[in-house]
Amino acid sequence: MRHHNSIVLGLVLGLCATVVQAQGLLVVVDPDQPVPLPRPIVPTQQTLPPTAYKLKELAVQAKLVDQVARVQVSQSFVNTGSRQLEVSFMFPLPYDGAIDRLTLMVDGKEIPAKLLPAKQARSVYESIVRKNKDPALLEWMGTGMFQTSVFPVPPGAQRKVTLNYSQLLRTDHGLTDFIFPLSTAKYTSHPVEKVDFQVVIESAIDIKNVYSPTHSIDIQRSDAHFATVSFTAKNVIPNGDFRLFYDVGKGKFGTSVVSYRPDVGEDGYLLLLASPQFQSPDAERQKKTVVFVVDRSGSMEGEKIDQARAAVKYVLENLRDGDQFNIVAYDTVVESFRPELLEYNDQTRKEALGFIEGLYAGGGTNIDGALNAALSQLKDDNQPKYVLFMTDGQPTIGETNESKIVGSATKRNQVRARIVSFGVGYDVNSRLLDRISRENNGQTEYVRPNEDIEVYVSRLYSKISSPVLTDVAVRFEFDELRTEEGDPINRVFPKQINDVFEGEQLVLVGRYRKSGLAKVTITGSVGNKKQTFDFPGTLVKRSSDESYAFVEKLWAMRRVGKIIDHLDLVGKNDELVKELVSLSTKHGILTPYTSFLADENARADLALSTSELHTRRLLGRLGEAEGQAAFTQRSEKRKLQQAARPVDSFALGAQASADGFGVGGGGATFRDIDSDEEVFAKGLKNIGNYSLYSRGQLWCMPSTAKLDLKKDLDKIKVIARFSDDYFKLVQENNAVQNQLLCSQNEGEELLVELRGQTYWVK
Numbered sequence: 001m002r003h004h005n006s007i008v009l010g011l012v013l014g015l016c017a018t019v020v021q022a023q024g025l026l027v028v029v030d031p032d033q034p035v036p037l038p039r040p041i042v043p044t045q046q047t048l049p050p051t052a053y054k055l056k057e058l059a060v061q062a063k064l065v066d067q068v069a070r071v072q073v074s075q076s077f078v079n080t081g082s083r084q085l086e087v088s089f090m091f092p093l094p095y096d097g098a099i100d101r102l103t104l105m106v107d108g109k110e111i112p113a114k115l116l117p118a119k120q121a122r123s124v125y126e127s128i129v130r131k132n133k134d135p136a137l138l139e140w141m142g143t144g145m146f147q148t149s150v151f152p153v154p155p156g157a158q159r160k161v162t163l164n165y166s167q168l169l170r171t172d173h174g175l176t177d178f179i180f181p182l183s184t185a186k187y188t189s190h191p192v193e194k195v196d197f198q199v200v201i202e203s204a205i206d207i208k209n210v211y212s213p214t215h216s217i218d219i220q221r222s223d224a225h226f227a228t229v230s231f232t233a234k235n236v237i238p239n240g241d242f243r244l245f246y247d248v249g250k251g252k253f254g255t256s257v258v259s260y261r262p263d264v265g266e267d268g269y270l271l272l273l274a275s276p277q278f279q280s281p282d283a284e285r286q287k288k289t290v291v292f293v294v295d296r297s298g299s300m301e302g303e304k305i306d307q308a309r310a311a312v313k314y315v316l317e318n319l320r321d322g323d324q325f326n327i328v329a330y331d332t333v334v335e336s337f338r339p340e341l342l343e344y345n346d347q348t349r350k351e352a353l354g355f356i357e358g359l360y361a362g363g364g365t366n367i368d369g370a371l372n373a374a375l376s377q378l379k380d381d382n383q384p385k386y387v388l389f390m391t392d393g394q395p396t397i398g399e400t401n402e403s404k405i406v407g408s409a410t411k412r413n414q415v416r417a418r419i420v421s422f423g424v425g426y427d428v429n430s431r432l433l434d435r436i437s438r439e440n441n442g443q444t445e446y447v448r449p450n451e452d453i454e455v456y457v458s459r460l461y462s463k464i465s466s467p468v469l470t471d472v473a474v475r476f477e478f479d480e481l482r483t484e485e486g487d488p489i490n491r492v493f494p495k496q497i498n499d500v501f502e503g504e505q506l507v508l509v510g511r512y513r514k515s516g517l518a519k520v521t522i523t524g525s526v527g528n529k530k531q532t533f534d535f536p537g538t539l540v541k542r543s544s545d546e547s548y549a550f551v552e553k554l555w556a557m558r559r560v561g562k563i564i565d566h567l568d569l570v571g572k573n574d575e576l577v578k579e580l581v582s583l584s585t586k587h588g589i590l591t592p593y594t595s596f597l598a599d600e601n602a603r604a605d606l607a608l609s610t611s612e613l614h615t616r617r618l619l620g621r622l623g624e625a626e627g628q629a630a631f632t633q634r635s636e637k638r639k640l641q642q643a644a645r646p647v648d649s650f651a652l653g654a655q656a657s658a659d660g661f662g663v664g665g666g667g668a669t670f671r672d673i674d675s676d677e678e679v680f681a682k683g684l685k686n687i688g689n690y691s692l693y694s695r696g697q698l699w700c701m702p703s704t705a706k707l708d709l710k711k712d713l714d715k716i717k718v719i720a721r722f723s724d725d726y727f728k729l730v731q732e733n734n735a736v737q738n739q740l741l742c743s744q745n746e747g748e749e750l751l752v753e754l755r756g757q758t759y760w761v762k
Contacts, residue, residue: 036134036746038189052081055188056158058238060180062199064246067176070166077161079153080189089113089148089161092121092140105162106151113146121145130722133746136187138738141730172547173538175209175245175256182238183739191235199229201246208254209273209505213550213645214243221503224278245273252277255520257537259512260548267490267511270539271551274506274522276468285502286467286527289324289341289385289417290315291374294359295424297331299393301361304424304453308390311457312356315388318465319344326377327355330370331363332397341377364397368405371419371436375412382528384467384499385417388457389436392424394626402432402625410439416471418442418498420464422456423631425449426676430634431625435569441498443642446635448676466502469524469531473497474508476537477519488514493558493641500524507644509555515541546736549689553646556587561640564591568622568637577619581611585702588684588691590670591640592633593618598668600683600694621673632673685743688736692743692750699744700751704758707751716751718760729759 038052056076063070079085089111105111116124121144125137153159170177178199185192197217201207206224210217212231220228229244247256254275261268279285292312296305312327319325323344327337337355342348371389378385399405409419419440421433424447437444445456474497476489492510500506520535543549563580567573584594593615624630668684671677683694692699700707707716719725721744730738737754741761744750750761 036132037136037187039187039745050081050083051085052079052189053085053153054078054080054190055185055192057194057196058182058185058192059194059196060198060242062178062180062197063202064169064176064178064199065202066204067169067171068166069169069178071164071180073161073163075161076158077153078158079155082155084155085153086150087153087159088150090124090145092125092143092145107160111148111151113148116145116147118142118144126727133722135721135742135744138730138742139183139735141738173256173258174247174249175258176247177547178244178246180242182242183240185238188237191237193235195231195233195236195238197229197231197242199244201227201229203248205248206250206254206278208247208249209256209275210244210246211273211505211507212242212244213554214241216645217244221278247273251533252531253522253533253535255522255533255535255537257518257520257535257539258548258551259515259539260543260551261512261515261540262543262546262549262552264542267513268515268539268543269552269555270489270510270512271548271554272474272506272508272510272520272537274474274500274508275504276500276502279466279502285320285465287320287322287324287383288464288467289378289381289383290319290461291325291341291377291385291387291417292327293370293374293387293389294327294329295331295365295370295391295393296329296359296361296363297365297393297396298362299365299427300424304392305359305361307453309356309359311390311454313353314454314458315461316349316352316356318461319349321345324383325352326374327352328370328374329359330366330373331361332366333363334366334369334373336373336377365391365393365395366397367391367395367432368399368408369397371405371409372412375409375417378413378415378417380415382525384470385415386464387417387419387440387442388422388460389419390422390424390453390457391428391433393427394429395432402429402435405432406435406439409436413440416441418464420445420460422447422453423634424453426628426631427626428631429625430630431568431622434565434634434637438565438569441496444634444638446631446638448631463501463504464499467499468502469500469522469526471498472500472506472522472524475521475523476512477521478514478516481514485514488512491555491559493555493562495562509551509558511555512539515539546688546734549736550646553587553589553689554643556583557589557640557643557646559583560589560591561637561643564593564622564637565641567619568634572619577616578612581615585611586691587689588668588686589640590668590681590684592621592636592670592673595670595672595679595681597693598670598681598684600696628676629673632671632676636671636673687739687743690736690740690752692740692752697747698749698751701753703753704751707758709751709760716758716760718762720762726761729754 056078059074061072122141125141129135129137201210203225207227210219210227210229215231218230227246231242247254256273258271259268294308294312300308321344324341325344326341329335337352374387395405399408417440419437419442421437421442421444423430423433423444426449430446433444445460447453447456478488481488490511492508494508497506516539518537518539520537522533524531560580560583563576567576581594583589584591585597590598594611596614597611621629621633668681668686669678670681672679685692685699690701692701693705719729730741733754740750740752744761752759
């Protein structure tokens with residue numbers, strides 16, 4: 001009798017108005033033995049396992065028109081095992097879901113499907129989980145599903161599954177929410193070769209904000225009514241949902257407010273998105289002043305000076321008639337292209353390009369003289385001014401004292417020019433650059449030795465090329481606010497906004513203590529005219545679910561960056577160190593000073609109770625002003641301060657796979673300051689707003705880490721995995737809480753607190 005495996009291929013397809021789900025996975029159901037879902041771990045054996053598969057490619061094309069999503073999903077699965085697989089497609093569906101135009105094609109042939117109600121679907125899921133002793137499907141418990149007929153997939157064969165459907169999306173407080181869960185794609189024997197998203201947004205009303213809290217997306221806008229969002233990754237393990245917000249509206253500014261308050265007794269968290277009106281290509285732009293300050297010292301010789309020339313040329317080719325500019329080049333001596341600012345036109349552009357061609361590296365580094373020469377040319381003529389300051393070293397000529405250089409630049413900067421510093425390579429005095437930028441309304445960009453200066457400068461200039469509103473301030477106003485209540489909005493980041501540019505999106509986070517309807521007021525200058533824009537915003541009294549829980553973590557990341565910046569540039573502060581440790585621990589935010597929390601070999605009670613001492617000691621590295629460690633620390637600090645989303649991406653790559661990353665989910669990384677390399681932290685999992693720390697085979701939350709499993713047993717409810725009590729807990733959980741249970745691999749235990757009760761899942 002021929003032996004074969006029966007495999008269920010589930011395409012998770014959310015049909016409710018809040019979630020779009022259409023992601024595939026293969027569940028092996030063997031009549032003779034349990035076969036857990038494959039994990040993206042590099043195999044140690046050379047022979048093919050009998051049952052294995054990989055998701056080779058995932059392509060999603062979606063068109064979002066007036067709150068309706070039309071989606072096509074194509075997935076290519078490969079049988080990497082040594083046996084033929086009999087497969088069936090399954091589509092889990094939420095209770096209140098409704099789908100339109102659902103078609104399912106396998107290699108171009110349509111496959112019929114039947115609908116299983118939620119109760120029957122739960123029974124199917126539970127039987128698979130019980131038999132395989134694998135919790136991976138728990139997050140879809142409680143949903144209905146479609147199921148198709150069975151067909152074979154021979155060893156080495158590939159099957160392409162294409163799904164088309166349309167769905168109504170949720171709109172909340174003006175934001176339309178598109179979610180595509182990628183989490184099932186982590187059940188594969190190898191990293192996915194390619195994940196590709198192409199989402200087109202079309203609206204009769206002007207599109208304003210387009211924002212993803214989950215992925216670093218590319219946004220292209222041809223006009224006010226169309227936007228194309230793309231995201232592509234290769235050789236990755238998708239480990240979380242793709243989520244996209246957008247809003248529409250009329251007027252010069254579009255603003256949306258999202259709030260999250262899990263506990264009425266504590267301040268809530270808010271996210272404000274603001275985007276200026278899209279301007280047509282022939283629209284008149286705000287004039288600006290740009291002064292280049294270019295390092296041509298001896299250390300810039302070779303590729304660096306070539307890149308610097310190319311960077312300045314890029315900006316010169318993209319200035320507009322009426323802009324003002326100049327170039328200051330420095331080594332031991334300081335030389336200006338012209339004694340004073342020039343009006344940009346075709347003739348001055350050509351002359352400036354000739355000046356740039358004549359720059360050669362040699363001599364010392366007179367930073368103080370160069371900045372003073374540039375700033376002394378700036379007069380108050382009511383147009384925004386930017387100083388693009390490039391250096392690859394430390395001050396060696398003229399004034400070399402760090403504090404005096406910063407003080408001199410700040411004193412001469414009487415017109416609130418924005419100094420944007422570009423630190424090129426590890427030899428820069430990174431603390432000096434941060435202080436210059438911080439005191440002069442700017443920011444610092446850090447360019448690693450193997451990176452191109454031109455890329456950083458051109459990207460920065462593309463952002464600042466068209467100022468829309470300068471000297472920006474944001475205010476929340478409430479009716480019936482008593483003076484003694486104080487400011488209801490606090491700890492806002494960024495604290496100082498400066499300017500908003502065409503095509504840029506302001507992402508502001510903060511805390512709030514007063515809920516209800518508020519008026520959001522944005523003020524600033526357009527040219528020499530003051531402008532005010534008002535918008536409504538609602539701050540919830542208490543959040544009913546975790547839909548916007550990401551706002552809390554985004555705020556925590558920026559707060560951590562701000563704390564490190566204060567400790568770096570102002571000095572020691574014990575209260576801030578305590579807050580840094582608390583935020584890092586609670587939210588699983590790894591920094592060079594808290595990465596030890598993810599040491600899987602540390603004792604929970606020892607690591608977490610002594611973390612302030614460890615952190616205080618490691619913060620001593622901020623005393624390093626030059627060199628690789630100094631460079632890396634300040635580059636990481638900047639990343640946290642300017643974070644636009646809680647994570648860079650939910651896609652973890654081959655390194656995590658090589659390090660033994662299974663289905664645990666939420667793998668965290670941090671940058672080692674001595675090697676300047678990303679390190680995968682095996683001892684930490686971030687799942688939604690929950691963080692789990694590994695202590696050997698036990699995974700615990702910060703709130704359960706200090707419990708004594710012998711002395712505190714009366715406070716703990718012990719549950720055996722896959723028991724009746726276990727599945728009762730599953731029913732009480734929401735989807736994110738069940739993802740915690742999904743993170744438990746074979747041989748591991750969980751110590752988690754849910755709804756005020758501690759559970760020890762063994």
